[in-house]
Structure formats: C-alpha cells, structure tokens
Amino acid sequence: MTDFETITVPARLCGYPGVAFGGYVAGVLASRAAAKTVRVDFRRPVPTDSPVRLAPTAAGGAELAAGDALLAAATPAEPAVEAPAAPSWEQATAAADAYRAAPPDGMVDCFGCGLHRTPDTGLRLHCGRIPGTGLVAAAWTPGPGVADAEGMLPPELVWGALDCPGNAAGRLLDDRRAGAVTASLTARLLRPVRIGSQLVSYAWLLGSEGRKYRVGTALATADGDLCAVAEALWVEPRT
Template sequence: MPERLHGYPGVAFGGYVAGVLAGWAAAKHVRVDFRRPVPTGLPVRLAATPDGGCALTADEMLLATAVPVDSAGVAAGVPAAPSWAEAEAAAEAYRADPPDGQTDCFGCGLDRTASTGLRQHCGPVPGRALVATAWTPGPELASRGGLLPPELVWGALDCPGNAAGRLLDGRPAGAVTAALSALLVRPVRAGERLVSYAWMLSSAERKYGVGTAVATADGELCATAEALWVLPRTAVHGRS
C-alpha cells in the first residue's frame, strides 16, 4: 500500500484497503473485517478464500478479510441525501472549526486537494441527525474512462463514519474502522458534484455503528455502507 494512501501515519487508509479487497471478492455487496492495521510501504499478500472472498496477510499474519454478503434491501434504508447547498455549508463549517486529532488522511485530511485526497470534510447538517460534505473528485483520481476507481468510492464511504461518531455521538479522536460493508449502486465520475453523508446506527462503550452514503448533487444514490468503528481503550478511558 503506497504511503500517500494512508489514514493514520504509517497505516493504509481503511476505505481504500477495503475497496481493493472487495474488487478481489468480485461480488456486488462485500463485507471487509480488519484484524490488524495494514502497513504502508511493506509487502502484503492477497489471496482468494474458499467462501468467494479473499484474505490480506503480511508475514503470515492475517490483516483483513473480505466476504460476499446479501444485498437485499440494503439501499432501501438509506436516508435521503442532504442538498448540495446543505452539504457545502456543513463542509465549510467543519473546515472552519475541525475537531481535534486531525491527521493527513487521504480520505479526510484538511490539507489534501481534489487531486491528492477525497476531502471528506463532513460537518453536521442543521435539523437532521446527519453529517455531510460536498465534494468533487479531481481528474487525477480517475481511472481510464474518467470514472473514480471503486476502491476510492469505498474510501468515500469510510471517513464520514468517523465524523458521525465525533460530531453526533461525542466520540474522541483515535477510532479505527473494524468492519466496512459496502454496496456500489452506480459508477461515479471524476469531476462530478457529489454529496457524502453519514448517520449513527448504534453506540456502545468502545464501539459504534454508522451508515454512510454517497449521492450525486441531485440526490441519486451512488453507494452506501455500514461500518463498525472501535476506539482504543486509552481513548475510552480518557474520555470526559
């Protein structure tokens, strides 16, 4: 995994890793479970598994697995997307007063540009239990044909879940993606105006569940996901 595609320093961006594994699983709806942080800049091995999925390992240690899952009814439970104006205002509010603990993440780093990151700067949407951002992927992120690679669409479904935990559930910095299950509904084109948004599904001491989605500026659903985020014990114990 190249270093430029990191989440936390030295750790590969989880949404991107999940998208790579999902491509190998070759199913419409895939669940990826992370067992250990995936390092950047070091050899890893990806191999098919008998269940139609795949496993990512390093030095014989299991890092992550991907398995096909049932997609029936998944998109039906997705809330309607905020408008472009609402998402743009939420993103500007986030950038004006970001929560502490920011890193140079490929998905949500504040110093990333439209050509070097996904800029998932999700802020709260007034009047709705959502966080959202408006964004436009740069042409440098596109694959052949001008489409955003599926692994980057997976990436756009990752960081909004962290923002939901931070801003809707009062979670401290430091949470990591433990599982991400995504369904890609339609291709996403670089240069297209997009809205990413997220909402809470569950909350426990060290864990919280979120739903996330990517839609066009007109509200057409492009992709949706559910994720489980986990906080290190030190972060929970230090929470006021």
C-alpha cells in the same frame, strides 16, 4: 494459500501515519470478491509502502496478509443498510465549510478527510453536521489526480468515500474521541462515479455501546441519486 498477488499501498494512501486508508483497502479486497455486497473486516493495521499478500478464499472472498498475520478479510454479505435521503448540495457545502472553519482536534493527514489534501491528492471528506438532522455530510468534487484511465473514480475510492464519514458521525453525533478505527465496512456500489461530478458523502448513527459504534454511510450525486451505501463498525482506542 497458493494463488495470490503481492500489493503495496503507497504512502500517500494513508489513513493514520504509516497505516493504509481503510476505505481503499476495503475496496481493493471487495474488487476480488464474487459478490455485489461485500463485508470487509479489519484484523490488524495494513502498512503503507510494505508488500502484503492478497489471496482469494474458497468462500468467494479475499484475504490480505503479512507473513502469517491476517490483516483484513472480505466476504460476500447481505445488502447494506438503507440510506435516508441525501442532504442537498447546498446543505453539504455549508456543512463542509463549517467543519473546515472549526475542525475537531486530533486531525491527521488522511487521504479521505485530511484538511490539507487537494482534490487531486485526497477525497476531502470534510463532513460537518447538517442542522436539524441526524446527518453529517460533505460536498466534494474528485479531481483528475484520483481518476482511473477512463476518467472515473476507481471503485476502491468509491469505497473510500464510505469510510471517513463514519468517523465524523461518531465524533459529531456521538461525542467520540479522536483515533477511532474502522473495524468492519459492508458496502454495495450502485453506479459508476465520474471525476469532476458534484458529490455528497454523508453518514448517520445506527447504534453505540462502549467503545464501539455503528454508522450508515452513503455517496450520492448532487441531485440525490445514490451511488453507494454502506454500514460500518468503528472502535475507539482504549484509554
């Protein structure tokens, strides 16, 4: 690869300690792909605070590599799964409050779902179960600290809002253990997201087999208008 750029993911944009937040990485790769719907496959953990190489591919996608090791790859894809109607703002608020009151074990300081993050230092995707449904959801409002120059949530962080809810769906809807990782994320962004707006990030289970499970995730406004939708494959750690 000769046409490439070097990027470094700051430590604050971590998922697990020392590992870049997967949703953010996927969004960065997707921004370089020539498609509206993009699939990102993760091959190895992407380190934080370490330069990595981002390069376009002949197929209209992009790859992230460190030395000769492929870390992640983005490819044009078919439209992501259709999303069910979003929970109400009130339902999502109650679910997030319940999650924060009794979080599952194994939590880490993740940029997407870390409990100690503020609206300016993380996304606060504290997804709890919506009673009587097959959904998990969080109500959240991104702060000015995560805005771009136009006061919008950057596209790579819209992708980020589609990541952690999948982990919550596995843990709360499928009794999965802590430590699962995103193996692939396929998403389509539908509309810009303004900083300070009330948002609902939610997820549902699509299938489960062995250490793997599939989820759908979506981001909507408090009025229920979809901003983005995705399908993800998650993999539990080996015992």
